[in-house]
Amino acid sequence: MRGQVTGARSSTRMEIMAFITAIAATPSEVSITLYTDSQNVIDAYDDLVKKAEDKSERRKMRANFWAEWGAARAICTERKGKLTIHKVKGHSGDSGNDAADQAAHEGTRADKIHLNPEDSQEYSWLPYVEDVRITGDLRKTVEKIHQTRAEVAWSCLASTQEAQCDGSEVDWKVSLGVIHGSNIFKSRVTSMADSHSRSYRIKALAGMLPTAREQHRRQPELYTSEKCPACQDAIETNNHVWECTKTAQARNSILAEVKQRWREEINIATDHQIPKDVEYISNELFEPERDTDLISGLTKSLILRGAIPKAWTSATEWITGSKARMRTVIGRIMEIITT
Numbered sequence: 001m002r003g004q005v006t007g008a009r010s011s012t013r014m015e016i017m018a019f020i021t022a023i024a025a026t027p028s029e030v031s032i033t034l035y036t037d038s039q040n041v042i043d044a045y046d047d048l049v050k051k052a053e054d055k056s057e058r059r060k061m062r063a064n065f066w067a068e069w070g071a072a073r074a075i076c077t078e079r080k081g082k083l084t085i086h087k088v089k090g091h092s093g094d095s096g097n098d099a100a101d102q103a104a105h106e107g108t109r110a111d112k113i114h115l116n117p118e119d120s121q122e123y124s125w126l127p128y129v130e131d132v133r134i135t136g137d138l139r140k141t142v143e144k145i146h147q148t149r150a151e152v153a154w155s156c157l158a159s160t161q162e163a164q165c166d167g168s169e170v171d172w173k174v175s176l177g178v179i180h181g182s183n184i185f186k187s188r189v190t191s192m193a194d195s196h197s198r199s200y201r202i203k204a205l206a207g208m209l210p211t212a213r214e215q216h217r218r219q220p221e222l223y224t225s226e227k228c229p230a231c232q233d234a235i236e237t238n239n240h241v242w243e244c245t246k247t248a249q250a251r252n253s254i255l256a257e258v259k260q261r262w263r264e265e266i267n268i269a270t271d272h273q274i275p276k277d278v279e280y281i282s283n284e285l286f287e288p289e290r291d292t293d294l295i296s297g298l299t300k301s302l303i304l305r306g307a308i309p310k311a312w313t314s315a316t317e318w319i320t321g322s323k324a325r326m327r328t329v330i331g332r333i334m335e336i337i338t339t
Helices: 011-024 039-050 057-061 066-078 095-109 138-155 158-166 172-180 192-206 212-218 245-269 275-286 300-304 310-320 323-338
Strands: 032-036 083-087
Touching: 011 032, 011 039, 011 066, 011 095, 039 066, 039 083, 057 066, 172 192, 172 323, 192 323, 245 275, 245 300, 245 310, 245 323, 275 310, 310 323
Parallel strands: 032 083
Antiparallel strands: none
C-alpha cells in the first residue's frame, strides 16, 4: 500500500498517516502487529490513544497532529482485534523497514491520502491558513500569527525603517531582547513600573517618544510650544532629544558609565585574569571613532535610543564564551542607558 501525504512537510506526520492507513485498511476483527522505527509515533500512540480517557479535549488539541490522532482514536476504538506495536531500529538492515522506506519513496507518485473531517467523531472541521492545514497547537499558532502581524506592522513604521537604514551594525535580536530589562516578561501579570519601562524602551528605539513637537501637534491648546525645554532654541523632535547641545554632557556621562560597567562585568566574568586586555577592548568598543560621532559603527544617538552594536555583542560573547553570559552583561549595561 502506497500513498502521498500533502500539506505541511513533516516526517512525523507521514509516519502517523502510514500508521492510521495500515490500521484502517485491516479488518477490525483481525489482530495487528505493527513495526515502526518512529519512537515519536509509539510515544504519541501510548499518550493520546491508549490513555485518551485521561486527557481533556484541550490537552488532546494541544498535541502536534491532533486531527490525525483523533482519527487514530476513532479507528482504534472500533477495532475488535488486538493492536501491538514494536520498535525497530531504522537503517539497520531490517528487511521490513527497508521495504517500508522504499515504498515511502515510491509513494511520492501515488494517490493522495487525506483526512475527511466529515467522518470524524471528534472534529467536524479542520483549520487552514492559506490552504495549509494547522497541525499543531491552535492556541500557539494563533498567537504566532498575531505576533508576526505585529512584527511586520512595527517593521513598516517609518521610524523603524529609518533606524534600520541607519543601523546596519545593530544587533536587532539582542536589542529587542533586552526591552524587558532584568524582569523578563513571562506571564500576563506585570507592574506599572515595568510597563512604563518597557513602553519607554520601545518608544525610544522606534523613535516614538512624546516630544514637544508631537505634544503640540496633538494638544496645541495645552502644549503651546514645540521648542526643546532644555535649549529653548530648536524644535524638539525624536532626533533632537539625542542631539541637543544642552544635554551633551549628560549623554557623554551615560556612555562613560556604560563603558565602566562593561569593564567591571567582564572582569568579573573572566575572574580579573585579563584586565589590560579588557581595558584595551573597552576603548575600542566604547570610544568614538576618530573625527566622527560613531561608536562601534553606530551613532551615539542610536545607541542611546537602545540599539546595541554587533561589535558589543560579538566581543562580549567571545570573551565570556557564552551567549547567555553575553546577554546578561549586555542587559546590565543597557539598564544604564534605558532607565
